[in-house]
Amino acid sequence: MSSVSPLPPRLYRQVADRVVAMILSEGLTTGTRLPPERELALRLGVARSTLREAMIALEIAGQVVIRTGSGIYVAEGAMPDPADLGAGPLELLDARELIEGEVAARAAQAMDAARLRAIETTVAAMAQATDRDSHRAADRAFHLALAEATGIDPLVRIVDDLWSQMFGPMFERMGTLTGLFGGDDDTALTHHRAILDALAARDGAVARARMQAHLVDVRRVLLRGPDREDRAIAGDGGAA
Structure with a gap:
């Protein structure tokens, strides 16, 4: 063996x-x-x-x-071995783009009135969120609702596991440093609404493309360069 x-x-x-x-x-x-x-x-x-x-x-x-x-x-102190904190944020986004694009396409094909209402509820919750925690909870609920709409239980578990890792310390810190969380421009909500429109139209190809565009946008924010105010992680510019 x-x-x-x-x-x-x-x-x-x-x-x-x-x-x-x-x-x-x-x-x-x-x-x-x-x-x-x-x-x-x-x-x-x-x-x-x-x-x-x-x-x-x-x-x-x-x-x-x-x-x-x-x-x-x-930093002050000894230099122990660097921590292995599991999948990095960009690795997680690679996996999500591959998997959740197809989830969105399959969900659009399997969409019915009840499933659509469940997804609409998560979009409304995100629009009404008043703090980071409630916003992220609605964000996660949206992606899980799409997976559930496929009717394929293993996909639900895969998406749930990916999202569990998205709440890990590396993603949290990188998101905070680059302004992914708490920004005035809620691009996630805009993307979710666009995906919802494709689901309502039962258009799998458009749902896939819009989900992938959504995750590409998340990557773009995490990779913001030193030309923005979020220069801390880049270390470019600023006084020594």
Whole structure:
């Protein structure tokens, strides 16, 4: 009987290890500001998105401090192994784009009046949400309602599991730093309404495309660059 080989450490974990090695080899002391994101990504030969996830993991592990509008600094104390916090935010979005696009298409094909009302209820709840927690609860309910509308129970469990991981510490911190949560422009609600329209029209192709566009937009926010006010995680600009 063949056995499944263990997967190598996630890429962000490998990059986090390299950042720690750099801090130790160069003798960087507490309070030292690390190079800007663009420079450090070039130096390590990795994508800025992966470096960004690595820095979030290091901050959660207490190894660096991310200061809004200033940069990333070496934290006080010992340098333990960087934490493996499960799937990174961008990996989760890759999975969601692949899976939930097809979920939306299948839901549109299986749509009936009762299922449509259930989804409409989640959109109304998001529109009426007055705080981050109620907004995110309505957001999750929308995606689960779409999965339930397919009538395929394993898909419901897959989407529920993906959303459980979306509430993990890495996604929470990255979303907070980049302004994904609590922004004045509620693009999630706009996307949900557009998807709802496609579901009401029973148009699977349009529902798929609009769901994928929604998740691409979430990725865009998480990858906002230093030209915006949310420069903390990028570390580009700001005083040392």
